Amino acid sequence: MARRFHYTKPAVHISADSESSVYSTCSWIFWKNLELQIGASAFCLDWNADGSRLLIGGTHFSIWDFKRKDSDGSDVDPQPVWTIVSPSPVKMIRYSPNGDLFASIADNDRFVKIWYTVNTTSSMTKSLAYDFLYLPHAVPVSTFEWRKQNGAGTNGFSSMNAILTVTADSVSRIWCQTNTSNSLTHSAARKRHNNAEFEMRASIVPDLGTTSLHWVQGRAVAESIEGSNKETGGSFQSGKKLKGRGATAIKDYPDMLFAVGKEGSVVVWGIQGLEGHPQRVPKVVIILKTQSGVLPGDFEAFMGNIEIFYDSRLHEDSAIYFPAQISMLAKSAESGLLNLYSMNLDEFFGSPWANPYLRLEHSWCGHKSRVEKFSRHPSLHIVASMSVDNEVNFYRISLPQVAIRVNDGLDLISHRKFGPGLLLINWIPNNETAVICDGNTICLLQIALLSDNQLVPLEAPTLLFPITFVHVIHNPSFDQSTTKSVFFIIGVSIEDRGVYIWEAVFEGSSFISDKATD
Numbered sequence: 001m002a003r004r005f006h007y008t009k010p011a012v013h014i015s016a017d018s019e020s021s022v023y024s025t026c027s028w029i030f031w032k033n034l035e036l037q038i039g040a041s042a043f044c045l046d047w048n049a050d051g052s053r054l055l056i057g058g059t060h061f062s063i064w065d066f067k068r069k070d071s072d073g074s075d076v077d078p079q080p081v082w083t084i085v086s087p088s089p090v091k092m093i094r095y096s097p098n099g100d101l102f103a104s105i106a107d108n109d110r111f112v113k114i115w116y117t118v119n120t121t122s123s124m125t126k127s128l129a130y131d132f133l134y135l136p137h138a139v140p141v142s143t144f145e146w147r148k149q150n151g152a153g154t155n156g157f158s159s160m161n162a163i164l165t166v167t168a169d170s171v172s173r174i175w176c177q178t179n180t181s182n183s184l185t186h187s188a189a190r191k192r193h194n195n196a197e198f199e200m201r202a203s204i205v206p207d208l209g210t211t212s213l214h215w216v217q218g219r220a221v222a223e224s225i226e227g228s229n230k231e232t233g234g235s236f237q238s239g240k241k242l243k244g245r246g247a248t249a250i251k252d253y254p255d256m257l258f259a260v261g262k263e264g265s266v267v268v269w270g271i272q273g274l275e276g277h278p279q280r281v282p283k284v285v286i287i288l289k290t291q292s293g294v295l296p297g298d299f300e301a302f303m304g305n306i307e308i309f310y311d312s313r314l315h316e317d318s319a320i321y322f323p324a325q326i327s328m329l330a331k332s333a334e335s336g337l338l339n340l341y342s343m344n345l346d347e348f349f350g351s352p353w354a355n356p357y358l359r360l361e362h363s364w365c366g367h368k369s370r371v372e373k374f375s376r377h378p379s380l381h382i383v384a385s386m387s388v389d390n391e392v393n394f395y396r397i398s399l400p401q402v403a404i405r406v407n408d409g410l411d412l413i414s415h416r417k418f419g420p421g422l423l424l425i426n427w428i429p430n431n432e433t434a435v436i437c438d439g440n441t442i443c444l445l446q447i448a449l450l451s452d453n454q455l456v457p458l459e460a461p462t463l464l465f466p467i468t469f470v471h472v473i474h475n476p477s478f479d480q481s482t483t484k485s486v487f488f489i490i491g492v493s494i495e496d497r498g499v500y501i502w503e504a505v506f507e508g509s510s511f512i513s514d515k516a517t518d
Contacts, residue, residue, distance in 0.1 A: 038062065038080075044092055048099040054078070057090030057104055061115075063128070082128045096161045097148045101177075103163060108140045112165055114198060135175055135198060139167045145306075147255065148217045160275055163198075164213060164257070172204040172213045172257075174282075176275060201274060202282050206259050206267060214306040216256035216268065220326045223310035224345065228324040247324055249349035253287065260302040266293030266358065268348070288348055294341075294358045297411060301330040301339045311342075323347070328358065337412050338364040365412045367391055375425045382447070383410065384425050384434060390418040392425070394434070394447040414447050424470045428487055431509050435489055439466035442491060442502065444511055458489070458502045459515055465495035483507055 042058035052067040062083040068076045088106035095102045104113045112135040117128065147162040161177040175198045206213065225247045250256065253270030260266055270287040273280050294302075307329040324345040331338050341358040348356040367387035375384045381397035395410035424437040434445045436455075440463060444456045469492040478486040489502040505512045 041089070044090060046094050046102070048095045049097060050099070053081075053099075055093055055095060055102055057086070057093035059089055060085055061090065061093075061104070061130075082130065084130075092143065094144070094146060096146050096163075098161065101161060103144055103146070105141050105144065110137045110140055111135065112137070112141055112144055112163070114163075133198065135163075135165060135200075137165065137167050137173070139169050139171075142166050142168050143212055145213075145215055147215045148219055162201075162255075162274065164215060166213055170206060172206070173200050174202045174204075174271075174274065175199065176201045178279070202271070202284050204257070204269060204284060212303045213257050213259045214302070215308070216258050216326075217308045218254055218256075220308045220310045221250070221256075221324075221345070224324040224326045227310060227312050228322050247345065250287070250345070256287075260294055260299055262296065262299050263291070264294045264296045264299065265289070265291050266356075288356075290356055293356065295360075295411075297413075298330075298339060298360070300332045300412075301337050304331045306330050327361075332412075338366070363410065365393060365395055365410050367393065375427070377427045379430050380427075380432065382413070382427075382432065384447075386423060386425065390420060390423050392416050392418065392423070392436075416445070422466065422468070424467070426470045426472050426489075428472060428504070428506065429474050431506060433506075433509070433511065435470055435472055437467055437470045437491065439468070442467070442470065442489060444504065446509075446511075456511060458504070461500050463493070463500070464498060465493040467491040467500065468494045480505065484512070 038056060038060075040058055040060040040062075042056050042060075044057045046055045047053070048055070052065065054064040054066060056062045056064070060083055062080050064078045065081045066078045068079060070076050086106070088109070090104050091107050091109070093102060093104045100116065102115050104115065105111075113132040114135060115130045115132045118131045144163055144165045147164065149161070163175050164172060165175065166172045177198050204213065228247075250270065253272060255271040255274050257269045257271070258266060266289070267286060268288040270285055272283040274282045309327055309329075311325075311327045326343050326345070328341040328343060329338070330341065339360060340362040342361055343358055344356070367385065367389075368391065369387040369389040372386050372388050375386070377383070383395045383397060385393045385395070393415045394413045396413050398411045418436070418438065422439045424439075426435040426437075427433070428435065428444070432446060432448050434447055436443045436445050441460060442458045444458065471490045471492075473488045473490065474485065475488070476485075478488075480486060485506050487504045487506065489504055491500040491502075492498070493500075503515050
């Protein structure tokens with residue numbers, strides 16, 4: 001929740017002393033330009049395609065104009081051009097690719113609102129105004145995603161807006177905007193008001209345990225195929241020109257969807273006849289299904305927003321093989337995890353005997369607030385990072401894996417938010433268990449199974465002053481058996497020089513009991 005926004009944009013940096021400047025290797029930096037005081041609680045926002053308007057959703061809907069000019073042509077500070085009160089706090093809001101419409105949902109909302117402009121021009125005034133229509137669902141909507149337009153549609157007709165909605169029961173529906181009265185679907189599935197009309201054209205029920213499907217944006221696919229053909233234009237193998245097998249396999253599917261399952265499986269659907277004239281019932285078929293397309297731990301990243309685009313730099317690492325590849329930027333809404341994947345279209349759609357993977361190119365596991373300190377496990381490849389708002393992220397230091405991961409880095413295991421105050425972290429040796437101290441209480445946390453019942457508080461002694469230092473000692477001579485290990489957790493209070501000791505017993509990696517000792 002926020003009541004103010006900081007607006008930043010890239011600015012060219014020119015250093016007077018390029019040799020000593022810390023920015024000498026970067027031609028631009030992000031610079032804070034202004035701060036917006038919106039006067040209401042906000043939970044989501046989105047920019048239109050050209051960046052001229054900012055759409056904010058929360059307790060209110062508001063649109064801010066960033067391209068306002070003064071009478072002399074100079075820039076002026078952004079101003080709200082449209083504001084209304086929302087009946088329920090807005091959870092998600094998105095502009096359509098052409099900027100003519102935007103969609104919104106609230107928590108536990110069974111109706112997606114599609115907003116469109118209405119004409120309020122009169123002889124006295126002219127102002128911006130919006131009305132909306134509903135896309136009804138039987139159960140609450142979890143998320144939605146607009147399809148980016150591919151350009152001209154079938155037979156030269158312009159490509160219309162289409163939106164994918166996903167409900168809590170994992171049912172996905174595709175709704176298309178249409179302005180024709182020759183609709184094939186039943187009137188109950190059509191929602192029309194003034195200059196906007198949407199009808200449900202298809203539905204999908206994936207058996208993946210996921211509530212998030214995504215468009216494979218056709219523009220990115222087309223650009224990657226064109227880039228591959230350009231790079232291989234002079235390449236030959238065995239006297240024959242190299243051809244993109246993936247492009248041949250998907251040429252009959254102008255629209256595609258994909259989803260990632262909890263166990264790492266990936267399914268891709270091909271869609272024919274979604275738009276065009278004359279209209280017909282679209283055909284939706286599974287064109288690829290693989291059981292291990294990503295690491296199971298990456299499932300969370302695909303539950304948030306996905307940006308799919310073509311990056312020509314993927315071809316720079318090869319001098320011989322130039323496959324058609326698209327990039328996927330996936331962000332987890334819960335943990336802040338940001339992963340960049342690449343999809344080789346030839347491997348996914350051109351090799352029926354292969355097991356294709358989404359290759360993880362880069363990963364960023366950040367915090368919403370400034371990181372304050374790190375703590376590394378003394379014997380395992382695990383790191384914890386703590387931010388100033390007492391959010392703790394636990395990572396596993398990973399090495400490159402065949403086919404899936406191309407770089408080493410940090411894999412997010414879990415994360416947890418703690419209350420305000422001093423926070424100390426230490427580790428149980430050779431065990432994926434963290435010792436957490438907030439000054440007054442010491443708890444054990446199994447990071448691989450992070451849930452409320454895994455936060456185990458130790459026996460609480462009478463503390464005169466908060467604990468300011470925590471240490472863990474393991475002496476094998478105190479172990480009760482070959483399977484039961486005893487660890488001593490030591491807390492120290494600097495203010496009164498008090499020392500507190502807990503004895504924690506583990507059987508293997510499982511915590512059994514504890515007691516405070518004098």
